[in-house]
Each structure stands twice: as structure tokens, then as C-alpha cells.
Amino acid sequence: MAEEYSFFNDVNGDREYDMEAFATYFKQFLSNGLYHTDNMPALKISHVNGLQTKIDPGCAYIEGFMYRNTEDILFTHDQADATNARVDRIVLRLDRNVNARYIKAFIKKGTPATNPKPPTLQRDSVIYEISLAQVKINAGATTIATIKDERLDPAVAGLVSSLITIPTDGFIQEWNAFMEEMESAKGQYETSLASWMSQLNQDKVDYENAWESWFNGIQNQIGVRTLIGTTEPAEAVAGDLWIKTIG
Structure with a gap:
């Protein structure tokens, strides 16, 4: 049959x-x-x-x-x-x-x-x-x-056990493949993050340079030296403009 x-x-x-x-x-x-x-x-x-x-x-x-x-x-x-x-x-x-x-x-x-x-x-x-x-x-x-x-000798007796087993080898292979994908994705993320941080720092430098250039130029236009800081500048003289920052 x-x-x-x-x-x-x-x-x-x-x-x-x-x-x-x-x-x-x-x-x-x-x-x-x-x-x-x-x-x-x-x-x-x-x-x-x-x-x-x-x-x-x-x-x-x-x-x-x-x-x-x-x-x-x-x-x-x-x-x-x-x-x-x-x-x-x-x-x-x-x-x-x-x-x-x-x-x-x-x-x-x-x-x-x-x-x-x-x-x-x-x-x-x-x-x-x-x-x-x-x-x-x-x-x-x-x-x-x-x-x-001889009860524990599997060749002549042994213990009753289940013949239904979990295919752990397949699960391990899938897990390892998943972890490799995660490591690859992590590497790509770290590379992208480093590139973004580098660009952010460069943008910050460019912004500060642009601000400094603008600030120096505007002082020449208005004819007043402007000082910015949290404490009163020691080098201030009559006619200077002090802008106090808080924080």
C-alpha cells in the first residue's frame, strides 16, 4: 500500500x-x-x-x-x-x-x-x-x-526520549544570515552618520565664517564697534555697542 x-x-x-x-x-x-x-x-x-x-x-x-x-x-x-x-x-x-x-x-x-x-x-x-x-x-x-x-547504556537499554526534534541547524543558519545583514546595515548606517556629521560640522564652520564676515562688514557700515558676550568686555571704549548674551 x-x-x-x-x-x-x-x-x-x-x-x-x-x-x-x-x-x-x-x-x-x-x-x-x-x-x-x-x-x-x-x-x-x-x-x-x-x-x-x-x-x-x-x-x-x-x-x-x-x-x-x-x-x-x-x-x-x-x-x-x-x-x-x-x-x-x-x-x-x-x-x-x-x-x-x-x-x-x-x-x-x-x-x-x-x-x-x-x-x-x-x-x-x-x-x-x-x-x-x-x-x-x-x-x-x-x-x-x-x-x-546497564539501564543508562543506549546500546542495550537507555532512556525513553522524544524523536521529534527541532531543526536547530537551519535556525542557526538563518540567525547567522540575519546577523550578517544587521552588521552590514550597521556599517552602512555608521558610514552615513559619519558623512552627515562631517557635513554638519562643515556647515557650522561655513555659517560661522559667513556670520563673522557679515558682522565685521556691518560694523564698518554703521560706524559703531559692536561687542557681544556674557560679561562686559574690558576693552570697551566710549561709543562701543555691547550686546549681552544670556545662557
């Missing part, structure tokens, strides 16, 4: 949706992983005693399907190998098989070896696993040696 759409009310059986339709829809928005509070996920694996571990309550999301555990779950690991250590994994397993259709927590038993490795996670179109922890059991031991928390 080239075009797909969902979800619409059914009329006489013409709109039917299976679990994969819903899972495909939700997979567009969220990544696989564990739900968390302040980046601290739940579903922690802890040692109880002997070969027992437990999983705390919490929620997860796998391939569009929801998992929720509401109370502690107790696990008992198989007896230790007499010769070699092994590493088990505690996993959440999504099983799409028609006789399963669930997400549940399981112990995934490792293989004893001189240098034991954790079992590989199964991830295909039917089974999808995420790992909560590695549990090491030494040779001949009656208790657990170590628990390695």
Missing part, C-alpha cells in the same frame, strides 16, 4: 487495525528505553541474597509497546558452574509471537567460560530485548559476585 492512514471509526468492518498499526504509530514519537524521573530510570536490579535478584517497579517502552511493573519481581539464577564463571543478563523481552504478545522480564542465562561474556540480545522482527543489568556468578559460588547496571 502506497498510502497509509489511521485511525478512523469502523463502518461495517472497513476500518480494522492490529497491534502493529498502533506500535508503528507510536514508534514515530518515542525511542526505545526506560521511563525516568530527572534522568534516573526505575526498574533497578538489586541483589537480594544468595543467587536471588529483584527488579524494582517502573515502566519501559519497546518498539511502540508499553511495559509497566507495579511491584518487586524476584528472580532466582541457576546454580553456578563448577569450573567457570558466567554472566547472566536480566532483560525486558518484547515477544510478538501470536502465542505470546507481551513484554516481560527474564533472566537470560550466560555461558560459563574462563572469560565470560554476557549473552547477546535478540533483536529482530519478532523478539526485541533490552538489558537492565549484567549479573556475574563466579565458579562454584552460592551467591552473586557483581551486578552491572
Whole structure:
């Protein structure tokens, strides 16, 4: 089908949706992983005693399907190998098989070896696993040696996050282009302002020169020396005209 759409009310059986339709829809928005509070996920694996571990309550999301555990779950690991250590994994397993259709927590038993490795996670179109922890059991031991928390490792688990992102690269490019335009406009404005100020200063000089020339000429015409200032000029003599300026 080239075009797909969902979800619409059914009329006489013409709109039917299976679990994969819903899972495909939700997979567009969220990544696989564990739900968390302040980046601290739940579903922690802890040692109880002997070969027992437990999983705390919490929620997860796998391939569009929801998992929720509401109370502690107790696990008992198989007896230790007499010769070699092994590493088990505690996993959440999504099983799409028609006789399963669930997400549940399981112990995934490792293989004893001189240098034991954790079992590989199964991830295909039917089974999808995420790992909560590695549990090491030494040779001949009656208790657990170590628990390695894997909940924050995005390669095997990780935190649920949104797949809807903002194209910040494009926004940054547009912002940079805008700032370049503003810098260019600023430069042009500063150049124009400097030219205007230069012309204004020149006009002021020209005006003062013209005024001085006119003033000197008019004094010769009226035959009276005119003095202008805020204080009475000391060089004033009889017959001079003093114009007092205020301010």
C-alpha cells in the first residue's frame, strides 16, 4: 500500500487495525528505553541474597509497546558452574509471537567460560530485548559476585526520549544570515552618520565664517564697534555697542 492512514471509526468492518498499526504509530514519537524521573530510570536490579535478584517497579517502552511493573519481581539464577564463571543478563523481552504478545522480564542465562561474556540480545522482527543489568556468578559460588547496571547504556537499554526534534541547524543558519545583514546595515548606517556629521560640522564652520564676515562688514557700515558676550568686555571704549548674551 502506497498510502497509509489511521485511525478512523469502523463502518461495517472497513476500518480494522492490529497491534502493529498502533506500535508503528507510536514508534514515530518515542525511542526505545526506560521511563525516568530527572534522568534516573526505575526498574533497578538489586541483589537480594544468595543467587536471588529483584527488579524494582517502573515502566519501559519497546518498539511502540508499553511495559509497566507495579511491584518487586524476584528472580532466582541457576546454580553456578563448577569450573567457570558466567554472566547472566536480566532483560525486558518484547515477544510478538501470536502465542505470546507481551513484554516481560527474564533472566537470560550466560555461558560459563574462563572469560565470560554476557549473552547477546535478540533483536529482530519478532523478539526485541533490552538489558537492565549484567549479573556475574563466579565458579562454584552460592551467591552473586557483581551486578552491572546497564539501564543508562543506549546500546542495550537507555532512556525513553522524544524523536521529534527541532531543526536547530537551519535556525542557526538563518540567525547567522540575519546577523550578517544587521552588521552590514550597521556599517552602512555608521558610514552615513559619519558623512552627515562631517557635513554638519562643515556647515557650522561655513555659517560661522559667513556670520563673522557679515558682522565685521556691518560694523564698518554703521560706524559703531559692536561687542557681544556674557560679561562686559574690558576693552570697551566710549561709543562701543555691547550686546549681552544670556545662557
